[in-house]
Amino acid sequence: MLFNTIEFVLFFIIILSIFVILKNRYFHHIFLLCASYLFFYWSSNYLITLLIFTTFWVFYFGKIIHHTTDKKTKKILLGISLAGNLGLLGFFKYSDFAITEFNFLGQYLDLGTEIPLLDIALPVAISFYTFQSMSYTIDIYRGKLEPSKSLREVAIFVAFFPQLIAGPILRAKDFLPQLREKMDKLKLTKLRFIRLEKANLQIGVTMMALGFFKKMFFADNIAPMVNEIFSMPIGLESFTIIWGVIGFGIQVYCDFSGYSDIAIGAALILGFKIPLNFNKPFFATSPADFWRRWHISLSSWVKDYLFIPIVYRKIGSDLVLISGVLLAFLLLGLWHGAGWNFIIFGLMHGIYVAFETYIRKSSPKFANNRFFKTRIGRIVSILFTQYLVFFAWISFRVEDADLMIYTMQKFLIWDFQIENTIGFIRAHKFESGLICLFLILHFISYRLGNIIQRISSRNIFLFVFLTVVIISILFFYDGNSEDFIYFKF
Numbered sequence: 001m002l003f004n005t006i007e008f009v010l011f012f013i014i015i016l017s018i019f020v021i022l023k024n025r026y027f028h029h030i031f032l033l034c035a036s037y038l039f040f041y042w043s044s045n046y047l048i049t050l051l052i053f054t055t056f057w058v059f060y061f062g063k064i065i066h067h068t069t070d071k072k073t074k075k076i077l078l079g080i081s082l083a084g085n086l087g088l089l090g091f092f093k094y095s096d097f098a099i100t101e102f103n104f105l106g107q108y109l110d111l112g113t114e115i116p117l118l119d120i121a122l123p124v125a126i127s128f129y130t131f132q133s134m135s136y137t138i139d140i141y142r143g144k145l146e147p148s149k150s151l152r153e154v155a156i157f158v159a160f161f162p163q164l165i166a167g168p169i170l171r172a173k174d175f176l177p178q179l180r181e182k183m184d185k186l187k188l189t190k191l192r193f194i195r196l197e198k199a200n201l202q203i204g205v206t207m208m209a210l211g212f213f214k215k216m217f218f219a220d221n222i223a224p225m226v227n228e229i230f231s232m233p234i235g236l237e238s239f240t241i242i243w244g245v246i247g248f249g250i251q252v253y254c255d256f257s258g259y260s261d262i263a264i265g266a267a268l269i270l271g272f273k274i275p276l277n278f279n280k281p282f283f284a285t286s287p288a289d290f291w292r293r294w295h296i297s298l299s300s301w302v303k304d305y306l307f308i309p310i311v312y313r314k315i316g317s318d319l320v321l322i323s324g325v326l327l328a329f330l331l332l333g334l335w336h337g338a339g340w341n342f343i344i345f346g347l348m349h350g351i352y353v354a355f356e357t358y359i360r361k362s363s364p365k366f367a368n369n370r371f372f373k374t375r376i377g378r379i380v381s382i383l384f385t386q387y388l389v390f391f392a393w394i395s396f397r398v399e400d401a402d403l404m405i406y407t408m409q410k411f412l413i414w415d416f417q418i419e420n421t422i423g424f425i426r427a428h429k430f431e432s433g434l435i436c437l438f439l440i441l442h443f444i445s446y447r448l449g450n451i452i453q454r455i456s457s458r459n460i461f462l463f464v465f466l467t468v469v470i471i472s473i474l475f476f477y478d479g480n481s482e483d484f485i486y487f488k489f
Helices: 007-019 025-067 071-108 126-141 149-157 171-180 198-231 238-269 287-291 294-309 318-336 340-362 375-397 401-412 418-428 427-448 451-457 459-478
Strands: none
Touching: 007 025, 025 071, 025 126, 025 149, 025 340, 025 459, 071 126, 126 149, 126 171, 126 198, 126 294, 126 318, 149 171, 198 238, 198 427, 198 451, 198 459, 238 375, 238 401, 238 418, 238 427, 287 375, 294 318, 318 340, 340 375, 375 401, 418 427, 451 459
8 A cells, every 4th residue: 555545545544533433442552453464465465474474473582582591592592583584585585686696607607507586576565574573583682672472562563554664664672662651550551542642643744744745746756757867878968867866866865755754754643753764864974974864764773783793892993894884785785675786786885984984983183174064064075975875876776787887987977068968958847847946945944954843833834834735746746656666675
C-alpha cells in the first residue's frame, strides 16, 4: 500500500477512528498489530511470512541470549541469531546477483558450467525490518535492553506500519518503552492505550502534508526529466548531465525524506515518537557531516553496530580506522541493493569519509582552520561537499558501467557547451522550475530552523500550508502513484 494513494488515506482515517471510538488498552495493541500486518500484506502478499518468521526468530533468541550466563555460549547464540537474519536477507536479496557474478567468472575461466538464476521476488522492506530486528537481539546481548516478555510487543516493533516499508529504522530500546508506557502507577501491568493529542495531531498532520508535498509535487514531477537524461546520457553536454544529476539528487531526497516525513507524522499522531531521518543534508559541510544528516537511522545503525565494534579494540591504529570506515560504507552500499553500482556508491562515500577522517586525525590544524568557520569557508565547504555527493549519485542512478563512466567523465570534465543544455531546459521548463523552487524553499527552511514547529504552532499557518499543499497536488499531480524509490531496498 503506497502512502501516496487514496487507499492509504482511507486506511489511516479508519484506524484513527477505531482508536478514538474504542479505548480498550489490550484491543488497541492487538488492533495496531493486525493493522500493520494488513498494511504489509497489501504490499507483499504471502511474503508477510518472512516478516512473521523474523519476529519469532528474534523474540526467542533474545530470551535465550538474555538467560545465558556463559559469555562464549552467549556470543555463539548471537552469531546464530544474526546469521538467521542475514541469511534470509542474503538469500532473497543477493542470490541472483551472486549467481550472475559466479556465471560471469565461470565464462571467463571457461569452466563450462552455468547456474540458472532463481528469479526470487524481492520482499518489500526486507532490508529495513532485518536491520531493525537485529538491533533487538544485539542490544539484549550488550545488556542495553531487557527482552520483552510479550511476543505481541516484539511483533508490533518489527511490523509497526508507518515506518515498516522504508524506515526510519527503529531501535527496540527507543520504541518498546513507548509501547510499555504506563497510564498510572496503580496499573503497572497494563499497556497504555493510544490517544490522539492535539499537539501531536497538529505536528503529525504538518509532517504528513510536507511528506506528500515533497513526494507528489516535487519528486514525481522532476522524475520524467531525470529519467529522460539517464535513459541515454551518451552525447549529452556536461551541463545537461550536471542538471540531471542535481535533479536526481533532489528527486531522491524529496522521495525518501517525503516517505520519512509521512511515517514520522503518522506515528506521532498515534502517539509514537520515531527519530528523524533527514536533517538538511544539502547543507552538509563535509562527507561525514552529510551522513549525519542523510538517512540518519541507517548511518547511525552502521556506526553503532558495525563500525564501532570493528575499531573499538584498536582505536589507535590508522589502518584499522580507515578499514573500518571503508567496510562500513561497503555494507551501506550493499544494503541499498545487489549491484556493482551500489557497491561503487558505498565505496565512493567510504573513500570520502576515510580521507576526511585521516585528514582530521593527521592534520588537525588544517581541519580546524579558521577559514572553515567563516561564512565564505562554510559556503565553500558546502559546495565542495555537495559536488562530491552529487558525483556519487551517478553510481546510485546509473547501473550500466559504460553509461556510468561516460556520465562521470562529463560531470568531472566539463565540455563548456551550453547550446543543447539551454534547449533542454527550455523543453523542461516546469521540471527545471521545480528544481529552482525546491532550492529556494530548502534554503528558507534552513534559515528559519524548525519549520514544522513554526507551521504547526499557529492554526492560520497550518491552514494556509495545508491549502497550498492540496492545491499544488491537485493541479500538478498526474494521478499516477509512483513507487517510493527506497521501496526496492
